[in-house]
Amino acid sequence: MAIDMETFENTPEDELQELSNPEKVLQFLIANDDHAFKATEIADRTEINRNSISTVLGRLKDRDLVRHKGEYWAIGDRERIRSFDRYRRATERLNERYGSEDKDAWRAHAADAETPNDESDSDE
Template identity: 40%
Template sequence: MPVDFESYHPNDLPDEDTNGRRILEFLASHHKLGFRASELAEELDIPRGSVGTTLRRLEQRGLIRHKGKYWAINVEAYDAHTASVIGLQAVADQFEGDYYDQNSDWDSDLPDLDTEQTDE
């Protein structure tokens, strides 16, 4: 399938609900730690064989790195968009089910900051 060459970035995130995306989001939420493939498989409930293949693909795309048996997010490779997407998803996951998530009209009584207010 052809793509718009100018907007195509090979380091874009894997599609949502894929093993690659789950691994990236997990590593991003633990960006100072490295994990063994077996630990990722257990933590994310992904078959061990799939984890190894996925890690190699993510590394080839420059999204993760490894030292010995440990894998970590490649923070330096992220552009602002990628970091924002992962960060926002991590926050959404962390606060899923809280008051604001369960009450979609929580902001209905907030003042409209776009209207001009003058001091008289």
């Protein structure tokens, strides 16, 4: 993946390292925290080899960073994830580059139709 020259010039070398597979999975699931996905879809959307995704997801589950039910995977407990150093590093890098997300602003532009996940959101 290409980066712009300003990032190239101003970012320390250790921060330019490519995300690991667990970091890619966490980043994807955090960005899509209102859905659960099959392992093959996570592999396809994160460009992780399908033969590797089960191992990655299993290790993240062992650390309580993702949840698993049936064939589906979703992001785990937010507090647990915040303590995970690689997640923190990836989030900081993305926030510096693109700015932090304003969840309320994002929701204001979301579709009005209810989804099956809306019921579980009302319990929060």
